[in-house]
Amino acid sequence: MSITIVTDSFSRTYPRTVTSSEGSIVLRLMGAEDAGAVLAFAQALPAHDLLFLPRDITQPKVMSAWVRAIERGDIDSVLAVRDEAVLGCAAVIRDPHSWSSHVAELRVLAAPELRGSGLGHKLAREACALAIERGAEKLVARMTVDQRGAIAVFQALGFKPEALLGKHVKDRQGLTHDLVVLSQDVARFEAQMRAYGMGEALGG
Numbered sequence: 001m002s003i004t005i006v007t008d009s010f011s012r013t014y015p016r017t018v019t020s021s022e023g024s025i026v027l028r029l030m031g032a033e034d035a036g037a038v039l040a041f042a043q044a045l046p047a048h049d050l051l052f053l054p055r056d057i058t059q060p061k062v063m064s065a066w067v068r069a070i071e072r073g074d075i076d077s078v079l080a081v082r083d084e085a086v087l088g089c090a091a092v093i094r095d096p097h098s099w100s101s102h103v104a105e106l107r108v109l110a111a112p113e114l115r116g117s118g119l120g121h122k123l124a125r126e127a128c129a130l131a132i133e134r135g136a137e138k139l140v141a142r143m144t145v146d147q148r149g150a151i152a153v154f155q156a157l158g159f160k161p162e163a164l165l166g167k168h169v170k171d172r173q174g175l176t177h178d179l180v181v182l183s184q185d186v187a188r189f190e191a192q193m194r195a196y197g198m199g200e201a202l203g204g
């Protein structure tokens with residue numbers, strides 16, 4: 001089944017095939033039926049890759065809560081899949097009832113064997129585009145300061161460091177890590193894109 005999200009500015013169609021230096025990959029929306037495959041993907045990741053997430057998505061009950069949040073419409077999640085194996089995912093998290101209902105948090109994960117292939121960029125762009133379609137006015141992404149790939153991906157999309165939270169995350173060994181929050185103002189971003197004649201920069 002192909003689902004098209006249509007807004008005044010542009011539309012996104014799922015499933016959709018994109019190419020990275022590692023070949024073609026299908027992007028499609030995540031649903032309840034994907035919980036097992038996403039859990040397997042998460043459980044295969046190095047623990048450090050998951051430090052930016054406040055909840056441990058390697059736990060089945062956390063995955064169930066993720067699926068319920070998708071069904072409620074609080075999270076939009078896109079999977080990168082090939083031959084039914086999950087190779088990456090992007091999520092747009094909003095809290096429509098909070099004082100930050102205009103803010104969307106973007107989360108991106110790529111399989112270690114595909115790092116550097118451009119998949120992370122594609123997923124981050126997809127998350128930005130979905131968040132903007134959902135009406136977000138401000139986008140944020142957080143990661144530990146040593147996640148150089150994540151910082152590179154979001155800075156390439158114009159995100160700037162907005163906050164550094166010292167010793168904010170504690171890993172399973174009890175070691176603390178600093179967290180950086182990058183952000184992007186949607187109106188400024190769209191104005192920049194128009195100025196550069198790149199109104200469809202997030203398309204495709």
Ligand SMILES: CC(C)(COP(=O)(O)OP(=O)(O)OC[C@H]1O[C@@H](n2cnc3c(N)ncnc32)[C@H](O)[C@@H]1OP(=O)(O)O)[C@@H](O)C(=O)NCCC(=O)NCCS
Pocket residue numbers: 049050052106107108109110111114115116117118119120121122141142143147148149150151152153
């Ligand atoms: C963030 C993540 C999705 C990026 O995936 P990816 O497929 O490697 O991303 P891309 O190949 O599109 O781009 C990676 C960029 O980071 C750069 N990069 C990767 N590792 C790097 C490092 N250790 N130091 C500096 N730059 C690095 C690459 O050079 C590339 O930049 P370029 O396009 O200018 O060459 C992936 O690293 C990941 O899953 N990390 C763990 C989870 C995480 O931190 N998520 C972000 C929180 S929102």
